[in-house]
Amino acid sequence: MTFTPVTPADLEPGTTRFVQHEGAAYLLVRDAEGALHALDGLCSHALLPLEGARVRRGHVLCPHHGARFEIATGAAKGPPAYCGVRTWPVRERDGMIELDSHA
Ligand code: FES
Numbered sequence: 001m002t003f004t005p006v007t008p009a010d011l012e013p014g015t016t017r018f019v020q021h022e023g024a025a026y027l028l029v030r031d032a033e034g035a036l037h038a039l040d041g042l043c044s045h046a047l048l049p050l051e052g053a054r055v056r057r058g059h060v061l062c063p064h065h066g067a068r069f070e071i072a073t074g075a076a077k078g079p080p081a082y083c084g085v086r087t088w089p090v091r092e093r094d095g096m097i098e099l100d101s102h103a
Pocket residue numbers: 043044045046047048062063064065066067079080081
């Protein structure tokens with residue numbers, strides 16, 4: 001498994017950060033417990049960027065039409081999205097956030 005550094009951003013619990021790398025978009029999420037996650041950065045409803053997505057009760061909310069995705073699995077949990085978004089391996093190492101974009 002090859003991890004690619006994406007951003008050194010420091011994510012506070014309960015926040016997200018939209019990043020783009022090598023032509024792909026990702027949403028980094030720090031859940032309320034402090035665990036780091038990475039999801040596809042485009043919403044499965046209308047393929048709009050999840051930039052600005054909010055975290056609520058284990059889910060991220062799309063800022064466009066309110067679709068809800070489970071942070072841990074990317075599963076769609078609320079309309080208008082009925083398909084989930086992919087999750088990606090992510091980790092923190094040496095003060096960096098690294099995402100495996102080839103998984
Ligand atoms: S683009 Fe996300 S809910 Fe429509």
